Amino acid sequence: MQLWSEPEWLTLKQGRLLWWPDAFAADAGAWQAELEQSIPWQQHRLMMFGRELNEPRLSCWMGDWPYRYSGRQRAPEPWHPLVKEIAGRLERICGQPFDGVLLNCYRNGQDSMGWHADNEPELGRDPMIASVSLGAGRRFLLRHHQGEQRELWLEHGSLLVMAGQMQHHWQHALPKMAREPNLRINLTFRRFAGTG
Ligand SMILES: O=C(O)CCC(=O)C(=O)O
């Protein structure tokens, strides 16, 4: 009987995913409890149709370099020791270092993230994005620019790595799940293209 799943590479049209549902199952509860308490979660604002709105989630940018998106720049928070440790685990799995991470806190199923690609120029061509999920399981949607769609279930302790040309040909989103009462934390690790 196999108790622990193995990481599996899924090949998509113009992209690759490493999918490992219980990668961190043994640590996920402790990680969630600590990060919920000790990350300086912030409510950021976004511009939508000419109006400023609260982002439908809390977040925190951490690492070695500032994060630019939607024309704004965020200074990084210093590495939290546990987040640094997780970055080290991911480096061994993915075979490359990570020097920045966006932490997202979805307070319940009303929180979400819209369609986007992680294609900031800082990340360079074909970036590897390693995403760790803690807490409530949520749907994760992928869509290719020619129409193909995929859906994954991101559960507590899972790892999803987007690699290859994913960020150039696919977008991803975390839709609302109205009846989900529980919190989810997600960490998406990235690497600044000028380093490592
Ligand atoms: O919460 C998630 O699983 C997705 C987060 C994401 O796409 C991002 O931070 O760029």
Ligand SMILES: [Fe+2]
């Ligand atoms: Fe993303």
